[in-house]
Amino acid sequence: MTERAQAVREEGEGRPVARKRPGPRERFLRNRRAIAGAVILVAFVAMSLFAPAVAPYRSDEQNFLDRLAPPGARHVMGADHLGRDVFSRTVWAGRVSLSIGLLSTLLTMLLGVTAGTAAGYFGGWTDTLLMRLVDMILAVPLFFLAVAFLALYGPSIPGLIFILGAASWPPSARLVRAEFLRLKVADFVTAARALGARDLAIIVRHILPNVVPVIVISATLRVGIAILAEAGLSYLGLGVQPPTPSWGNIVADGRVYLRTAWWVSLFPGAFVLLSVMAVNLVGDGLRDAFDPRMRV
């Protein structure tokens, strides 16, 4: 759509439209917003990896003399109701929150790509069965499912990763399925089949490589959704349990003290916002680099 608008504009200005189109890599590198997102994202990942060096305190280090201390020299982002350094907790929480976002997305994509491949390539009853399952999962709002699951089975990090992954694969499955439906009748696939290639070889060697952009883009955008969901569930007390810090549960810690000690809730929430924004910028950049009309 952006491309189309661009084309319309260029036509209107009487400039030649034909020009050698740069490849996806150059287009991504030329996209300033995507680069900004990538830089922020790398910074967040580095912060989490090197948390022991970045955080001035341990995540559970209490200092009762500093209870609810405002941001200052000792605590750049203030201290919480137990005198724990908010900045240190937020840095340590990055490990937890980003890992959950990544691992649950990995599960989402694993399920989504497998189901989408099976449904799109084999068709028939496999397709019917899988797509009905997709419809069922899509009929239940994610938060209803996740809240019920975590409340009943007990909140835990593995539980969180499982339910986020298990509940959010349908959209990816649909995307991958659509790609397979399109590609399995393509000439190069027919040629491969004529040469005697088996199903597995056709799927893995011929079709999947062409689906990689769709998978990568939708996975990137999924990470953002997963980080937000984890934060929301942990805020409700159904996700990561204290004392293990996660961005969502630190915000919840500060809820009661909002009026007097806003810093406890403000900073971890801002980290969620920034990291998800960075992920989305990179995801949008990848989409624009590969194919702006892609509906991911």
Next chain:
Amino acid sequence: MARYILRRILESIPLLIGVSVITFALLMLAPGDPIAFLVPPEQMQSVDRRVLEEQLGLDKPAPVQYVQTMTGLLSGRLRSFRERRPTLEMMGEAMPATVILTLCALAVAFALALPIAIISAVRPYSLIDHVATVTSLLGVSLPNFWFALVLIFIFTDQLGWLPASGIRPVGVDGYPVGVIWRYLIMPTIVMALSILPPLVRYARSSLLDVLSQDYIRVARSKGLSEPVVLIKHALRNSLIPVATVLGLLLPFLLGGSVIVETIFAVPGVGMLAVTSALTRDYPVVMTTTMIASALVVVSNLLTDVSYALLDPRIRHD
């Protein structure tokens, strides 16, 4: 058209049965004991577990329980474990708050999305277009529970303008507009902002598509004024994809109501879902889940039907 609608309704029945089986299995397989939430621990000794299990129907095998639960739900006789009254009655009390909130959020989001989309489609790459892009990015990246707290901090704690919890003051019944509007402002803003980005994106891209078509050029060359071309010719056709996105937004809004209602203590369906899950009130969990899913299924159907109504070129038979 009628046949299409009938077929879709028939198709959605096995779908909803599937959802109910999965949800019920989830409840049955869950560890922990619903009775532990009903009886205080110190009285556990004196209570006859078996009588209580029989009362709640928990003594029967799972398939029988499933059938009883579903027939109870459909006939309205299914009762909550905790409150011992029909779950549909509890649902009926929770529904209005959620419906009011959802409609307000949709109205606000629409009222903002259409003008933004029109401006950024007519003037792409202008300042307003860029502002709209950035706002969209913010909207999809904003953790709604945190945004809600920021609003509460500003408008309740600092300025003291708006109430931060509930939907009406104590002692007031029903939903009188004159009273509840102050309670609705913050939750509405939070929900509206979360659905604004997809609305703007869809409306903008479909407007751009429509504006580049021949009949728009024809309308312009007939000498029609730009507002007439935009609103009478372009907007109507570009609303079709926007109608689809509405159907897709409903599950999102219902899911969001879980968090928004919990934060603002709005006694709606989202809050009911959370408290019933936390207290293992299985009949209420089944009721909220099934009604939410039924709403999603119906809204998907309405979306497809509205497609046909908005665009006579689409035929479903």
